[in-house]
Amino acid sequence: MSGAERHILVLGGTTEARRLAAHLAADPALRVTSSLAGRVAAPRLPAGEVRIGGFGGPEGLAHWLREQHVAALIDATHPFAGTISYNAARAAAATGVPLLALRRPGWTAQPGDDWHDVASLADAARTLPALGERVFLTTGRMGLGAFAHLEDKWFLVRSVDAPEPPVPPRTEVLLDRGPFTLEGERELLARYAVDVLVTKDSGATATAPKLAAAREAGIPVVMVRRPPAPEGIPVCRDPAGAVEWVRRVLA
Template sequence: MHVLILGGTTEARRLAELLAAGTGLRVTTSLAGRVAAPRLPPGEVRVGGFGGAEGLAAWLREHEVDALIDATHPFAGTISFNAAKAAATAHVALLALRRPGWVPVAGDDWHEVHSLGDAAELLPTLGRRVFLTTGRMGLAAFAALEDLWFLVRAVDAPEGPHPPRMEVLLDRGPFTLAGERALLSRHGIDVVVTKDSGGTATAPKLTAAREAGLPVVVVRRPPVPDGVPVVAGSEQAVGWLAEQGAFPDAGRNLT
């Protein structure tokens, strides 16, 4: 059985590791290629786009894929909808693997928005020194905010339009609470912007912001396409594959 994982996340890499542990499956992980030096999972790896839903459907047929698992970043909305269309066209079983989103707790000052554009519109009312942790894509949404200063943290250097007053910090999580506290203090940050990526790797910034009494603009994630089953962890994805008849009973011990 051939399983295609649309990857690029910790959960996708963990799933590939689980499936490489003697399941007898052929596992291919597809990476978008937006990160210069990605952490490669075990198994076969392909890098680059498919050419939309039609291209993905053709790839599924050509490579005789039996199950497709969309384990992309929660904000990679386009590929998720392309995956749903392609799976339906090629008659391939599809699962979405999504880590749970963050939930505010007592003491948080969250301002939830639906897009980066909404975040940019709200920012001038909240602060002047912004810790922008939404990645290198989408900085154009903040390019007109000339009166605000931005600390932009990303894995790779950003390109294209960006805020005129900006410092870039190239770094990759996981991050520590002590480190996030020091960063907010050192740069005089008074407002934080983040996508609701979920997980623990970048969550310490939320705790540090809460402790400092800082407002946090949270961009909510797009929905999973209608009708696509969703699990929250890699082990659950293995269980779903077992339900699809992916491997002998011995493989079920992976979960």
């Protein structure tokens, strides 16, 4: 790294994080490192430098920020990756490194939607028995144990990588990665005779067509709310806003 370069750490793994890294890496005055959790076997790698794996809690992240002379930190992780967001807030406070949260907006119910808002996967499992028998479960491969006791329900689980036990006994796994189309989601719901959808409020446009398909089919949706985020951290909604923030804090 030359003396003129400023080091930016992006906590990534999302589409927005990859777009942000591409914008920042195009600036020769910046050195960009994206950190990925390593939960996906073959992740889509962003531009710039990449590190994979955890830091060892907030203390480990703070040590890395100091050791690597990081000038700005951007938390662009998934809205449900709550632990790393709190670790980032604590590490930034300990080191004085400016921190920004890049968070895509959540989904909003539309006319005709039948959404059932819940706070957790466990709450989603408790809500399911009254809603349907054939469940399209799109909450990712982590946390499926919350549904493992529902032996009388059939589950279609869609994830990038195969889930590990425990999973519900009547489960079919569909390995796929977005973006998905409305036509494709319509066909999937019909092919598997899905009568209830369970998802997290990730807000991603790449996976939103399932909500429109469920609305058209009159299928109820169990929507898991986002966990609370650290307070006092500035938030932007898109990569362009994050780029502007970097310009300001490094000026």
